[in-house]
Amino acid sequence: MADPRFYRAAGPFTLSALADIAGAEIRGDGARLLRDVAPLVTAGPDDISFLDNPAYVRAFSASRAGACIVGPAVTAAAPAGMGLLVAVNAYKAYALVARAFYPDPAPVGGTAEGAHVSPTARIGAGTQVAAGAVVGDGAEIGHRCRIGANAVIGDGVCIGDDCDIGALVSIRFAIIGSHVRVYAGAQIGEDGFGYASDDTGHTHIPQLGRVVIGDGVEIGANTTIDRGSGPDTVIGDGCIIDNLVQIGHNVVLGRGCVIVSQVGISGSTTLGDYVIIGGQAGLAGHLTIGDGVRIGAQAGVMNSLDALSTVVGSPAMPYKEFWRQMAALKRLSAAKKKTGD
Known part of the structure; x- marks a missing residue:
């Protein structure tokens, strides 16, 4: 029980x-x-x-x-x-x-004492705004949403119906669909990691895009999704993103992707539909990952991948090739032990 x-x-x-x-x-x-x-x-x-x-x-x-x-x-x-x-x-x-x-409890409509909601914000019927939450100028929040304690919904942010935004979440420069759940501490829409570097130092490049999140998405605790630099960062319908994931600027995720904890996806990489990425894998920037690709835990992906590929290892390679190499290394090790080398 x-x-x-x-x-x-x-x-x-x-x-x-x-x-x-x-x-x-x-x-x-x-x-x-x-x-x-x-x-x-x-x-x-x-x-x-x-x-x-x-x-x-x-x-x-x-x-x-x-x-x-x-x-x-x-x-x-x-x-x-x-x-x-x-x-x-x-x-x-x-x-x-x-x-x-054990159904999710329905939000208790109303704004708690201690919350700050801009007079220009629009809050839908039945939406609950908890103590300490801040809803900025011109923000729009749909019906039957829950905004957790000390969450910050930035100016102009749009959130659809039936969304659950956890405590201490920060959302800026974002358009979010309906039936989206964002767990505590996630940061959505912060600056992308964009700099022009030369021998005088690093010059920050203004990040002028948005984060666009589809319907039915879940975003885990303390995950960060950077806004685009000009193009948008896009999270497709039905994606499930675990805790402590980093998604860089201009990344596009197709529908139904599953991204496990501590994955890092570098800027301007595009994932197709139903891609699965195991924990702690890292993807370089400007790659194209096809539909249905599976990437093993701790893989280091440095090249684009065709649809339905399965890769493991660092650098990532087809899983059959990886295990052939592991078997060959085991044989070499055994042979060295026999010869005493």
């Missing part, structure tokens, strides 16, 4: 209702009432759990859960009396069920 100091469970739900929510097939009593989600090991008769990893089949067979969300291949391992929701993608089905039990 989730700690009730922090979370409020909805429900109870019947197994049948949860099947409808998850798009799953019922096996068992559809009228059975379930009151919470829980891990296989700790779940009780009033809980629903899930299994999506075959390593936990033994825990599944021994579980006391009243019901479980599973894939078709493991249903025979269910203990007697356990209700099942059978789904091709059990993990997604669990996500839908868990969201039903």
Whole structure:
């Protein structure tokens, strides 16, 4: 059970209702009432759990859960009396069920004492502005948004409907779509890293673009997204960006990209749709990364990549080539040990 100091469970739900929510097939009593989600090991008769990893089949067979969300291949391992929701993608089905039990709380409309909202700003119906938040001149915030404590929404910034802007977030020079979540401490729209250098020093180049963020985007805590230098920095619909990511000026992300923690993307690099980048990978500037590319953790990408490529290593290379090289190095090392060199 989730700690009730922090979370409020909805429900109870019947197994049948949860099947409808998850798009799953019922096996068992559809009228059975379930009151919470829980891990296989700790779940009780009033809980629903899930299994999506075959390593936990033994825990599944021994579980006391009243019901479980599973894939078709493991249903025979269910203990007697356990209700099942059978789904091709059990993990997604669990996500839908868990969201039903623990929906995001609706914002409480209104502006808290201690917030500063410019008289020229426009705030949509049902939007909550927390204490210490600042909303600048001419800013526009849509309906049913939540602006967290000490967040700063800069002059002229536009934010769509149903957005959640966390505490201490700063947003400047940005146009943001609807259903966007920005977690605490993220900085959006600061100056890009643009300088003209010569033997007299470094001359800052004015950054005159914006950050344009599509619908359904999530931006993790303490992530930074620089505004464009003239062209815009663009984050496409449905992108998921983890904590502590750095996105440089003029970068363009296509739809549905997944960027994991501590990735750095240098300026003017373009990603296609549904690119996945593992943690701590670094991308040089002015590259083109095709649709569906997968980049492994800590990879160093210095060249453009064709669509559907999978690369690892630093410098990044096709993963099969990388593992061939690793195998060759292992053989060389073994040979040196045998000869005593």
